[in-house]
Amino acid sequence: MSIIETQNLKLVYGADTPFEKTAVDDVSFKIEEGDFVGVIGHTGSGKSTLVQMLNGLIKPTQGKVLLNGIDIWKEPKKIRKIRFKVGMVFQYPEYQLFEETVAKDIAFGPKNMGLNDEEIKQRVTGAARFVGLNNELLLKSPFDLSGGEKRRAAIAGVIAMDPDVLILDEPTAGLDPNGRDVLLAEIAQYHKTRKNTVLLVSHSMEDIAKTADKILVMNKSHMVMLDTTQNVFSKGEQLTKMGLKIPQITQIMMNIKNTGYPVSSGVLTVEQALKQLLPLLTNEKNIKQKRGSK
């Protein structure tokens, strides 16, 4: 059974007004437990509306969201429970910190779930460890942290609820390259250890290429692709038409392939590119040297 399934999901903003706009139209997909899915699409393509429907923050105009096979709006009064299961980290989550200490801020979610103190404590330390915040920082005011640390604290607050599905909306925006890499590595590690489902919304194709197994592509309110990362990034031309891009390295290797060299089309990282290039270069180098020695 898929962990999240949507059936003909549709959302109309400002229905029956002159400003009526269909943000998400007829979107149906299945996401399996343990998947790491990148969500990409141009600004205004409906990504954020879509992911907010997955945890019941927005109620669809039409269609259904199924969590473990059950319609999340079956009992509207219990929608809050869904939000503990589908955790959402918004864009610039550091603006949502509010407590006196980092520890208290991270504890806010678990507390609202009605857990006991001992359990909450464990959740807080566990979540803090995942995002690389040390114990000393936990006692500080969240407002005394650096930008990157604040972002981590906010993410820890959601991880502490131990959601089955974790959704992150642009978690690396505004971070420097190192901060970006460290945070992505932490999210990947969390996914690997916890084996839960992660949805990562991002404008950075490089970030998605490094982390996601699958990609969901939104274009003008519709879902146009849901496939493996390799397959999606093999469709460079289509993506470009939608205002998206493929990672530089994927583009370079595609050019090499199109010139007739035997490399694959969905190369996602520099390491993968090296692995494909080195045999070509060294083999041919050796052959040439051998020929030379004869």
Add this chain to the structure above:
Amino acid sequence: MAEFINASNVTFKYENQEDDGTTTYNTVLKGVSMQVNKGEFVALLGHNGCGKSTMAKLFNALQVPESGTVTVDGIDTADDQRVYDVRRRVGLVLQNPDNQLVASIVEEDVAFGPENLGVPPKEIRQRVDDALRAVDMYEYRTHAPHKLSGGQKQRVAIAGIIAMEPKCIVLDEPTAMLDPRGRDEVMNTIIKLNREKGITIILITHYMDEAVLADRIIVMDDGRVLTQGTPKEVFSQVELLKRHKLDVPQSTQLAYDLMSCGFKVDNMPLNPQECTQYLLQLLKKYS
């Protein structure tokens, strides 16, 4: 080339009032010297907290140095009497377009700056039209800013600056919140303003593929200038950049890794075109 901005041995610290009444200081600039020439396109790189954004504020007199001097077009930014002369010359564009747009109609937003400078109405009309054309947003002049895409909003914010006719525009991570097309739109606009109108550009960015488009890159680290030079010179120092929490474009990384494997790189590639060419040469040579 004539010098436009000159920062000489600048130090700067932020004051924090603690709960117990004491004051602590956070020194962000520890003796920075840099020059930017008239008409130049300079990219400023560095990790979060290295002092880049503080430099941006110093360039348009939002802050003044604690010691050392910053001059803009020969004017000392610390001279109270001339603050507005400095701001008229240097416009600042920030990361989040939603925080920078003030009016409910695009052209009114662009007119806000020149109105405040006391420009005659007829000239404002002309400036607004010209500015919107320069960023390719003229068609949208009667639209509501909140209905535009991120890239479009950011271009309107840039038009608002252009309408004040600054000699220099400082952009602090202007593409951080944009999708790939929005980023391209903004970068193309910046390059066009620099090449066609001769506006001096200082671009603060975390995207290395944007930095390669500049004439010169200045890398900051821990309140100082770490290194500077043409994109080729700077990005050839892969080890140094990585040590200081920075990155290089994937095109450069691949060539650098091949170099570590013993292959020769004469001309460090900075973009996919250059890297493809390099690889094809390499493959050809060894087959």
